Amino acid sequence: MKTDNTVWHDQQVTKQQRAELKKQKPCLLWYTGLSGSGKSTVANAVDALLFERTCHSYLLDGDNVRHGLNGDLGFSDEARVENIRRISEVAKLFLDAGVIVSTAFISPFASDRAMAKAKLEQGEFIEVFIDTPIEVCEQRDPKGLYKKARAGEIKDFTGIDSTYDVPESPQIHVKTAEQSIEACAQQIVNYLIERQFISS
Template identity: 60%
Template structure:
């Protein structure tokens, strides 16, 4: 993790925005939050995230998907998959997601994010009620059968070190806001559950 020296941070000051988050909520006619989709590779996180994004767009709600693979093509392309790099990967994306929330947008993240500690770090960056952890639950056997990127096969052959669920652990959420069993539901049904949750919380 990159850290700044005390001499540098002492010269950095926070500037308050003229337009507040509440101002943006009034303009958008909906609140903002982070919808944090976590689960094994192949559980359906990215598919659900993009279907949700499309549904919210059709409802005239401002949203944006931050996808794990896409982020690693740019912002986090220098990071690997060691526990330390995974931690930094999640720290960076959590800070980006927070900026989207400040901008009045619903940020939808699709990351394996295997460690509870890192997901808690992301939650603690946000105000109460702004972090919605959704566990996209799917048996690893089903994820391996899907294996849309062929990653499990490579991991089983030892070609991918530190692969979550095979050679690296996945820590299930203790108390997520929502559990979606993606092996038992259609994508539309998964999206329905999330939209209903957002409505019940008064976010949309």
């Protein structure tokens, strides 16, 4: 629970100075899509391309974060909201350090994605919609989750018995069923170059 006895401490080294040192503009690539859509795979490919360009980036993967920081959360609607709130705050700290951050979460609720966006400065939040038909996601089913959800072994599974709010106007729209992972990753890097988050 938040206390009234904490005051934000301004640091001597500014966000702008850290970004200038890294020769990039910090931003948050917020990957959203159904389970099995390819969020983590594409995000990893983008992170690798950024690394090759000597960019300073970090990927916060949904499963990895739930192993530690959010290990106490389940998958109810309330827990999903708290999951996104926490990761939004962590991502904001990374941006303050001048880093390009990627988050790969289903993040099914538009209101939660809007909350994450509202925490950042104008233009820093980049919604990346990994748009893959649920039929394709079920065929892939890399973790066997759809099979378990269809069998009733998993409750509140997005796309089956829990809602997914499709992004209405994402900054980047990626279709992994129609393009290779390499092409999808390059599409995102091209966006960053065109908007001058990174140099060409």
